[in-house]
Amino acid sequence: MEQMAARLPFWSLLTEREQETVRRSAVTRRYEKGALIHDGGSECLGMLLVLSGEIRTYLLSDEGREVTLYRLYPDDLCVLSASCVISQITFDTQICAQRETEVLIIPASIVAALREQNLLVRCFLYELATQRFSDVMWAMQQILFKSLDRRLATFLLAEAERTGSSTIRMTHEQIAQHISSAREAVARMLKSFSEDGLVALRRGEIVLRDVDGLMKLQ
Structure with a gap:
């Protein structure tokens, strides 16, 4: 777990105590190709770090149409799976494994605590959310124009x-x-x-x- 957690982009921003909290609370999970990792209407999963494989984040209409927002690869972080922690995220997304995938999951409660206690982590999370929204806007531009x-x-x-x-x-x-x-x-x-x-x-x-x-x- 030490090596996996150290792959987090904000690992160096954490205190030793915060790093220990992440090590104790984070879990790894494997998903088969095509498996649904997170449903927008389900319980807040937390933050995902892709360890291997590939995940796709998309919107699903009532008619069943899918709109891909972005894809993530090893060492990428998924912040939309922790939408309950970042209040600026106000829409539901689906997240699925595009191939056999392993992720490190940091529970939403831990992400929320880190955000409140560590200003550097809070800034990192907002910067990451901004980057992902930029990806979303690019996807919308592709579809619309x-x-x-x-x-x-x-x-x-x-x-x-x-x-x-x-x-x-x-x-x-x-x-x-x-x-x-x-x-x-x-x-x-x-x-x-x-x-x-x-x-x-x-x-x-x-x-x-x-x-x-x-x-x-x-």
């Missing part, structure tokens, strides 16, 4: 940069979730990209063939 071809091109290029590979190992359904579209629409657009020589389609994979062409679509 960008056509599907531009959103898809932007996503493929960003994913290639993140993974360091020109091969994107994702299904059409997974991509549709990330860019908040329908699987059928994504499949049609990818087919169009393929016909234009921008990508090559394989089972469960998309290979970027013309990066410059995709960049022009952004």
Whole structure:
């Protein structure tokens, strides 16, 4: 637990007593691919540190439509799962594991105590919340003001940069979730990209063939 807790970005801001409190109260939990980690209507979970895997935070409409807000990877912190601690967060989100994932959970009561007792932690939490809201606003901008071809091109290029590979190992359904579209629409657009020589389609994979062409679509 010592090594896991030390991966917290604000670990160095804590006193020895506060560090001991976190070590004693934090727990690790594993989630299978597709598992729901947190439902906006459920009890406040606390703060999540991604140890391995990937989590997706999204909004879910009454009609079942999903809007991806952002994705988090190892050593990223999820603050929306602790919305009961930060009063400025006023909307409910869903959080799920995109692949087999392990997280470190700091209970909401501990996060609240740290925020009240440690000014540096309080500033860190507000800065993190601001960063996540910036991610949310970017996602909304993509959906509201960008056509599907531009959103898809932007996503493929960003994913290639993140993974360091020109091969994107994702299904059409997974991509549709990330860019908040329908699987059928994504499949049609990818087919169009393929016909234009921008990508090559394989089972469960998309290979970027013309990066410059995709960049022009952004």
